[in-house]
Each structure stands twice: as C-alpha cells, then as structure tokens.
Amino acid sequence: MVLNPVISKLAGKLVVLASASPRRLEILRSAGLRFEVVPSWFKETLDKGLFKAPYEYAVETAKQKALEVARRMPFKHLKTPDIVIGADTIVTVDGMILEKPVDKHDAYRMLSSLSGKEHSVFTGVAIVLCHEKENEEVDYQLIDFYEETKVKFADLSEDMLWEYINSGEPMDKAGGYGIQALGGMLVEYVHGDFLNVVGFPLNHFCKQLDLIYNFCTSSLKSTSSRSDSLATSVPTQPPSSSQALLSHNSSSIPRPSSPCDSQRLHTQITPTASPAHKVKREDSESESSQTLVNSTSKHTDNRKVKLHDNATLPLVTRRGQVVEPTRGDLERICELMDGFKASKALFTASKLCLFDLLHSRPGLDAAQVAQEIKASAKGTECLLEACVSLGLLKSTEKACQKPVYENADLATDFLRSDASFSLHGYLQHCNETMWPLFSHLESAVQEGTSQREKAFSKHMLQATSTSSREGKLRFMKAMHNIAKITGKTIATAFDLSTYKSACDLGGCTGALAYEFTEAHPGLSVTVFDLPAVVELNEFFRPQHPDNRVSFVAGDFLKDELPKADLYILARILHDLPDEKVHILLSKIADACTAGCGLLLSEIFLDEDRRGPSRGLLQALSMSEGKQRSATEYSLLLKSHGFITAHIRHTDNLLDAMLCIKA
Ligand SMILES: Cc1cn([C@H]2C[C@H](O)[C@@H](COP(=O)(O)OP(=O)(O)OP(=O)(O)O)O2)c(=O)[nH]c1=O
Structure with a gap:
C-alpha cells in the first residue's frame, strides 16, 4: 500500500x-x-x-x-x-x-x-x-x-x-x-x-x-x-x-x-531571503562575545536541521514507555506559558489605541507610531513586532527602508474602537479588572474567594468598581461589545414568532434588545436594569433607535418585573450566588403565566465539564456565581417550573436555551 x-x-x-x-x-x-x-x-x-x-x-x-x-x-x-x-x-x-x-x-x-x-x-x-x-x-x-x-x-x-x-x-x-x-x-x-x-x-x-x-x-x-x-x-x-x-x-x-x-x-522558483538566517547573522555580529556567538549561531543552524529530524527533542516516559514528544506538544506548552504575554501585548496595544491609529493612518513606521501614541521608540517597536507575530498587524519592508505597519483583518474587524463588532471595551475591562484579579490566582485558588480587595488598592477598587461612573461605563462598554457580537446569534437561535413582548433582565445598553427587535418584527422588548445603568444609556444609543425597545429602571432582585411573555436572561446567572439565582428565578416564574418563555444565554459547559476552556477559565475569577452545563441549567430552571424546549450550542461566544413555563 x-x-x-x-x-x-x-x-x-x-x-x-x-x-x-x-x-x-x-x-x-x-x-x-x-x-x-x-x-x-x-x-x-x-x-x-x-x-x-x-x-x-x-x-x-x-x-x-x-x-x-x-x-x-x-x-x-x-x-x-x-x-x-x-x-x-x-x-x-x-x-x-x-x-x-x-x-x-x-x-x-x-x-x-x-x-x-x-x-x-x-x-x-x-x-x-x-x-x-x-x-x-x-x-x-x-x-x-x-x-x-x-x-x-x-x-x-x-x-x-x-x-x-x-x-x-x-x-x-x-x-x-x-x-x-x-x-x-x-x-x-x-x-x-x-x-x-x-x-x-x-x-x-x-x-x-x-x-x-x-x-x-x-x-x-x-x-x-x-x-x-x-x-x-x-x-x-x-x-x-x-x-x-x-x-x-x-x-x-x-x-x-x-x-x-x-x-x-x-x-516554481521564487527565491526569498530567509529572515531566520538574517536574524542569526545580525546576532553574531552584534555582541562582543563574537566568537562564542558565532559558534552558537552555527550550533543553532545544526540544531535546526536536527529539529527537523525530531532528533533533539527530549524523550519522555508515558505510561511506562519512552516516547518522543511531538513538536506540536512543545509548541502547545510554549503557547500556554506565553499566553499571558500575548494577552497583555493585546491589551496594551488596544489601550494605546494602536489599532485605531493604524486604521486611520496605515503605513506608519515604528518611529511615527511611537510619536503618535507618545511612547518610547524601543517599546513601540517591540510592541509592533509582537503584534505582527500574533497576526494582529501586518508589516511591509521595502528595500533599504524601515518596515511600515498596518492592521491585519483581525484588528480591523475586532480591535478598532469603532468597528461594528469591536472588542475594544471588553479588552479594557480585561486589562483593568480581570488582569489584576488573575494575577492573584494562587490565593484565589487557595482561598476559593474573589481577590478583588487584594488586587486593587482602595482608590483602584473605587475606579474599577461598578459603583463609580468610570467603572460603570467601562463595564457597560465591555457588556455592550459582547452583546453586539453575540446578539444576532442569540436573537435568531429560536422561532420566537409566538411572543409579542419580551423583557431583557439586566439588558444593560440594549444592544441585545435591538437585535431581538430586528430579528422579530412582531416583538417589543423592555430592557430592565439598575437606574444608574439606564441613566448612562445615552452613550450607547444607536443612530436609529427602534422605538420597540424601551428602558425601565429597577432592581431585578427587589422590584416588580415588567410584564412580558418572554423573559431574556443573558450572561446573568453565572455571576450570581445561588440564593440570588433562586430569588431571581422565583420572581420570573411568578411574573409568567403558562406558555410564557424564558430565554437563557450563557456559556454552556460540556456535560463532562472538560470544556470549553473559556467557561472554565472564567470560573477562576471566583465570582460568587458558577459556570454550568446545559443540563445543569435545565434542572435549575425546571425547579422553578420551566421546561426546556430547545438548546443551542452556537459557534459564537454564548450558547442559548429556550424554556417554557409549564
Ligand atoms: C461538504 C463538507 C465540507 N466540510 C468542510 C471541510 C472544510 O473544513 C470546509 C470547507 O472550507 P474550506 O474553505 O475548504 O476550509 P476551512 O475554511 O475549513 O479551512 P482552511 O481554509 O483553513 O483550510 O467544509 C465538512 O466538514 N463536511 C462536508 O460534508
């Protein structure tokens, strides 16, 4: 054969x-x-x-x-x-x-x-x-x-x-x-x-x-x-x-x-100068330990050839057998080890508005970018090169000229602050809130509690807390980004033609509500959220707001819920402690008559809890809530009288479930 x-x-x-x-x-x-x-x-x-x-x-x-x-x-x-x-x-x-x-x-x-x-x-x-x-x-x-x-x-x-x-x-x-x-x-x-x-x-x-x-x-x-x-x-x-x-x-x-x-x-013969070699030669010329570097450089070349033969990989013992790990194994480990560096490079570039700059002025070189973002020449060059290696930017080098930079498609689509599906706000939330929290992960795991107080100084705690206007706006931008990206997928996941009125509980800026009215011509949606959130909504109003979307201020744990025949809960339950989950679900159940719907959207963990990593990593932030599988959500909702009609695992960031009040 x-x-x-x-x-x-x-x-x-x-x-x-x-x-x-x-x-x-x-x-x-x-x-x-x-x-x-x-x-x-x-x-x-x-x-x-x-x-x-x-x-x-x-x-x-x-x-x-x-x-x-x-x-x-x-x-x-x-x-x-x-x-x-x-x-x-x-x-x-x-x-x-x-x-x-x-x-x-x-x-x-x-x-x-x-x-x-x-x-x-x-x-x-x-x-x-x-x-x-x-x-x-x-x-x-x-x-x-x-x-x-x-x-x-x-x-x-x-x-x-x-x-x-x-x-x-x-x-x-x-x-x-x-x-x-x-x-x-x-x-x-x-x-x-x-x-x-x-x-x-x-x-x-x-x-x-x-x-x-x-x-x-x-x-x-x-x-x-x-x-x-x-x-x-x-x-x-x-x-x-x-x-x-x-x-x-x-x-x-x-x-x-x-x-x-x-x-x-x-x-086809397309000669291309190999930069791998270029880099090595530059190395060998740069330092005073030239002889040593030269020989290292030679050694590196040899190693490269050997690596192609897989001969220099260390042997490991697996289940009693000595085996050679694949280069893929090593790359995966490196990817995980360096993942935090890549995240922080992305957050930094986003915070410095690098992607906005290169969108409006593609083709700048490192010195020009440094001047525009008011950063050091060396730091900017390193950041630009790192972003190129991560596939966020593209660089072009013309003969004898400095490389110039422009956004890769990924950056154009998701990293510009004004892109339709921008993640700029969410990245700032990750940088300002999640990053400090995750840098205290050891204590979070040891203690099993959120590390907010340790992670943030008093002043910072105020700035990052959703009780400050700045913190609230940042959080709203982050939620707005996720709602824009996931909205259409959630809104079109089920046939909702039998529902005339919906209420999006904790619906924040209304981004999801607008997707629902766009997808369902017969539906009106009330967004119910805290008064301070509703107050800040003017920053997020779409250019042509649909008048079938309205906003009502209130606390879904304390106040009476607006009447609707479909309730929407998107990214709410995973963050609430059990007692609050039960208060909220009881209130929804009381507001519903038989046949009313409850549309839940969350990351659904695999039933064996082996993935997706996004959900399992999110759980490490040790908020008071928990991540659940679709079956766990179904059982939870069933205990409040809702029968699961459909479950959708989507390719988007959130999954969805439609339940009917028995
Ligand atoms: C018809 C058919 C296609 N496919 C898949 C195979 C390909 O992954 C995909 C066609 O898209 P492609 O553009 O060929 O490939 P891709 O985008 O998945 O990956 P890449 O471009 O990075 O190589 O459709 C099935 O899995 N089953 C099917 O029965």
Missing part, C-alpha cells in the same frame, strides 16, 4: 498543514502523518468568474493558502518548512459554487438548492515543497491536484432543513453540510472518496506524495540546486502522461490557469 512508504518518506521533515479545518487535521493525523498546523491567512475571495471550471477555483485557492504560509513562515516563525499542504473544498450544483454559508439564510439557500439532487464536491489540494538554498533564499515548488466526489441528497422538507440549520452544523462547512455528522442523514448516496467530501482526499494525496518522492526526486534535487536565473520556470519530467506541466510564478496575481487536469506539477 502506498501509505507507509510515503508517510515514512516524510519522517524528519517539517510538514505544515496550512489549514484551520479540524477535519483535515484529523484525517492527516489519523493517517499517521506528523505535522504542524499553521492556518493560512489567505482570504478566500478570488473572483469565481475568472475560472473556466469550478475545480480550478478550488485548486487556485488551495495554492494561495499554501503559498501564503510557505512564504510567511521563514519571516514570522523563523523556520522554513519542508512541505506545506493547503486545501480548499467547494460544493457545486447547477453551475454554482457553494462555499461556507455566511448565515442561516445562506445555509438555507444552499441546502435547498441541494435537496433531491446530485451535486459534486471538489477538494483542491496544493503541496508546496520549500528548498532553502545556500545563499539563504527559499525556492518553492508547487504540485496541485483535485478530487471530485458526487453526492446525492434526499428530498429535504422545510422542517428538516431548519432543524438541521438550527443545529449549527452547517456554518463552517462548504455547501452548508457535514457528511461526517448530522448531515450524513441528508445523503442518499456517495460516489467517490468520502474523505474528499470531509475536506481532504487522503488517497489521492498519498498517491501524489508517492509520485513526488519515488518518481520526481531527481528533478526536485536539480530544481533546488538551481540559481536565480531560473526564476521563471523549470519544466520537469511529467509523472505521467496525464499530468500537464505548467510553470507558475508565485508572485503573479491569482488567475484562471489553463485547463486543469486533476493533477499538475509546477516547478
């Missing part, structure tokens, strides 16, 4: 999967391949109209994903991979290309177009072979191919469609379904490679590797030893007569390629 010899050929090579898809990771891992995962930052926005056939689009996207990682790693990770694998899966039906749905309606559009019909699933795969040359440049050689699988769907009723869409499964999958999970129930037959539908054609990939390593090795060697003069293309021996040999210049913009056979071998 091709598998073993092929996989063993890769032993000792730094293989990188340029994909965030958990399915691809699982498929390759199950095949015994050892690799690192570096998700591609390439945005899947190629113009589909430029491609003659849909699979050409998938292949080109796969290529761009893999090349982006292959080019980034020497600069950002200071190591050059041997092989980078990229893939892209698309579904095609009636001449349309379906990728991942953007929302539930998009998923509905896709799934209804597949109902009762046969369609094709194409996965384009690109394998980039990287060769470090002696002159510190990197050559890239590209092999790509695609695989087609035909899938037939049964006729899908509207109920089935919506039930499936509401399960949340379609959202991160091409065509809006996952054949390997619930989506399997929609399928009548599959012709071809099943794993290809799940995102990676393993069999074709192994055959391709076999061709590369058993057939083309000599041509690869000759390629990697060639000089820059080959910057155009080097035709190599075709692996088979069916394979077209095409040259490809990696710096060219994506373009429709010539007729795409199901596999192709490109020889």
